[in-house]
Each structure stands twice: as C-alpha cells, then as structure tokens.
Amino acid sequence: xxxxxxxxxxxxxxxxxxxxxxxxxxxNGASAEVVPVPAELDRSRVPAHIACVMDGNxxxxxxxxxxxxxxxxAGEEALLxxxxxxxxxxxxxxxxxxxxxxxxxxPPDEVRYLMGFNESLLLRRRDxxxxxxxxxxxxxxxxxxxxxxxxxxxxxxxxxxxxxxRMTLTMAFNYGGRAEIVDAVRQLVAEGIAPDKVxxxxxxxxxxxxxxxxxxxxxxxxxxHRISNFLLWELAYSELVFPDVLWPDFRRAHLYEAxxxxxxxxxxxxxxxx
Numbered sequence: 001x002x003x004x005x006x007x008x009x010x011x012x013x014x015x016x017x018x019x020x021x022x023x024x025x026x027x028n029g030a031s032a033e034v035v036p037v038p039a040e041l042d043r044s045r046v047p048a049h050i051a052c053v054m055d056g057n058x059x060x061x062x063x064x065x066x067x068x069x070x071x072x073x074a075g076e077e078a079l080l081x082x083x084x085x086x087x088x089x090x091x092x093x094x095x096x097x098x099x100x101x102x103x104x105x106x107p108p109d110e111v112r113y114l115m116g117f118n119e120s121l122l123l124r125r126r127d128x129x130x131x132x133x134x135x136x137x138x139x140x141x142x143x144x145x146x147x148x149x150x151x152x153x154x155x156x157x158x159x160x161x162x163x164x165x166r167m168t169l170t171m172a173f174n175y176g177g178r179a180e181i182v183d184a185v186r187q188l189v190a191e192g193i194a195p196d197k198v199x200x201x202x203x204x205x206x207x208x209x210x211x212x213x214x215x216x217x218x219x220x221x222x223x224x225h226r227i228s229n230f231l232l233w234e235l236a237y238s239e240l241v242f243p244d245v246l247w248p249d250f251r252r253a254h255l256y257e258a259x260x261x262x263x264x265x266x267x268x269x270x271x272x273x274x
Contacts, residue, residue, distance in 0.1 A: 035252055037089065040260045047216035047262055049093035050086060050255070051238070053230055054079070056222030056246030069113045074248035076121060080128075083169060085252025087132060089259065093168050093213060095139070097230050101176035104145060118173065119150045126157040133166030139208040140175035141183070170212065177232030180208055184233075207233060214238065217262045219255070221247045237269050 057071030064070075079096065086094050099114055106114075122136075129136060136157045154173070184206035188198055204210055214234045220226070223244035227235065241258040243250070266273060 035085075038256050038260055040263075041089065041256055042263055043089060045263050046090050046259060048091070049095070049213050049215045049217075050091050050259075051095040051097075051215040051218045051231060051235075052082065053097045053218070053220035053228060054247040054250075055220055055224055055228075057248060059222065060246040060248045068110060069117075071246075071248055072114060072117055076125075078247055078250045080125065081251050082255050083129070083134065083167070084132075085255045087134070087167055088252070089256070091167060093170070093215075095170040095172060095212075095215065095231065097175070097228075098171045098173045099140075099175070100172075100229060101141065101174060101179050102229065115147055115150055118171075119147075119153045122153045122157045126160055129169065130161045130164060133164045134161060135164040135168045136161045137168060137170045137209065138173050139170050139180070140173045141179060143174065146174050168212070170209065172230070175230075177227075177229045177235075180231075181233055183208075203233070217241065217258065219243065219258045221245050221250050221254075237267065239265055239267065 054075060057075050058068040059071070060074060061068050061071030083094060098118060103114070104111060126136060138154050138158065142151060181203070184203050187206045188202060193202060212234070214236065215231065215238045218227075218231075218235060218238045218240050220228075220240070220242050223242060225242050227240075231238075239262050241261050243254055243258060245254055
C-alpha cells in the first residue's frame with residue numbers, strides 16, 4: 001500500500017484567476033504570502049454567513065506520524081487565515097464547529113487537550129480579533145462537563161468584543177444541532193406556550209442565537225459528505241461545499257473557491273427559476 005503523501009492537499013474545486021492580491025502576514029511576522037482573490041468572485045454576492053465544519057485534524061496528524069493533538073494545534077493557523085479571508089471579502093457572519101456534543105466520546109486525553117487548547121486559543125487571539133472588529137460569540141450547552149476556567153475565557157472574550165460589528169464569529173462549542181432544537185422546545189414548554197402557538201418563528205426565537213441569519217454557505221473540509229449534527233435547524237436551505245482538503249491545510253484561497261462555487265449555483269428555496 002502506498003504511503004499517504006504529507007504534501008498539502010488541493011481542493012478539487014479548481015484553480016481560479018485573480019483580480020486582487022492580499023498580503024498575508026504569518027502570526028509571528030516572519031514571512032508573508034500574496035494570496036489572490038479570484039476574479040470570478042463577485043463581491044456583490046458574497047455570502048452573508050459562512051459556516052465551517054473543521055474536519056480532518058486527526059487524519060492530517062496521522063499522515064505525518066504525529067499525535068492527533070498536533071493536528072488540532074495545526075488547525076489554528078487555518079482558522080485565523082479563513083477568518084481573515086472572510087474579512088477581506090466582506091463576510092459578515094462566520095460560524096465554526098469547534099467542539100460537538102459527540103466529541104466527549106473521544107479519548108479523555110484528547111478531550112482534555114481540546115479544552116485547554118480552546119482556552120489558550122482565546123487568550124492568544126481574542127485581542128487580535130477585537131482589533132479587527134470581530135465579535136466573538138459561543139453557541140452550545142454550558143453544562144458541568146465544560147471546565148469553569150474555559151467558560152470564564154469564553155465570557156471574557158464575548159464581553160471584550162461585544163461592541164464589534166465588522167464580523168460576528170460564532171464558535172459552536174459543546175454544540176449539537178439536535179441539542180439546540182431540544183433546548184428550544186424545552187424553553188417553549190417551560191414558558192407554557194400552547195401547542196397551537198408553536199411554529200417555526202417560535203422555535204427560532206428560542207434558538208441559541210435568534211438574531212443569527214441562516215448560513216448561506218456551509219463548508220466541510222476533508223472530503224467527508226456529512227452534516228454531523230451541525231446547525232440542523234439553520235441549514236435548511238444552505239448551499240453545501242465539500243472540498244477535499246484537511247482542515248490544517250485549508251486556507252483563504254480554498255474559502256474563495258468555495259464562495260465562487262456558491263455563486264455558480266441557483267438558490268430556489270423550493271420554487272422554480274423565473
């Protein structure tokens with residue numbers, strides 16, 4: 001059996017031309033890369049909300065003979081580059097699937113690492129995001145399994161950036177789409193809402209963030225074609241793109257390709273073309 005290549009994977013969406021170039025500085029300021037914005041990308045039709053399932057960290061690490069946790073660490077650069085790419089083209093909302101309600105089933109050492117990594121990520125990056133006008137919010141259950149110190153960092157980050165409006169970045173943490181719907185229904189029952197008053201608008205008002213628009217585009221990396229319990233209510237009419245790139249290798253260039261693919265599609269919302 002041939003050994004898996006350690007070279008970065010390329011998206012199958014294709015290579016695109018460019019009309020504008022953006023200089024990207026690495027986090028340590030040591031190097032810079034010119035990243036083109038595709039000429040095909042119509043800035044007047046950029047999705048207002050892009051959601052990402054950041055998949056493939058473990059496989060990225062395994063292909064390099066590394067521990068799975070190294071893949072999670074490598075995903076930080078991808079996260080920041082994708083956020084910066086979204087800011088560059090004018091995306092107003094981004095939602096990242098950081099930790100699911102099902103991820104508690106992973107080995108305890110990996111779960112402990114992810115708790116600490118997400119805490120340290122906020123400490124390292126929240127000031128930078130605040131300076132760029134990014135409001136940080138969190139969606140998910142705040143239950144006993146999430147360490148209190150992590151909840152404190154989440155609250156601090158949300159408070160620091162609450163006045164920012166250039167982009168709203170929602171981190172789905174201890175999140176599950178089914179859990180969100182269950183929690184919404186529980187609130188309706190607790191409020192004594194009559195059954196005939198329960199409709200889509202009532203449920204939406206009780207979601208974690210009722211003001212968050214539904215994602216226009218959902219990107220799941222690694223080539224897997226699944227939703228994995230992510231934003232189940234909100235994805236009803238989202239366009240889905242599945243680039244064959246593991247998350248640590250994903251960059252803004254891949255995001256731009258996904259946006260171009262989104263713009264090629266016709267969204268009918270159950271109707272027909274006029």
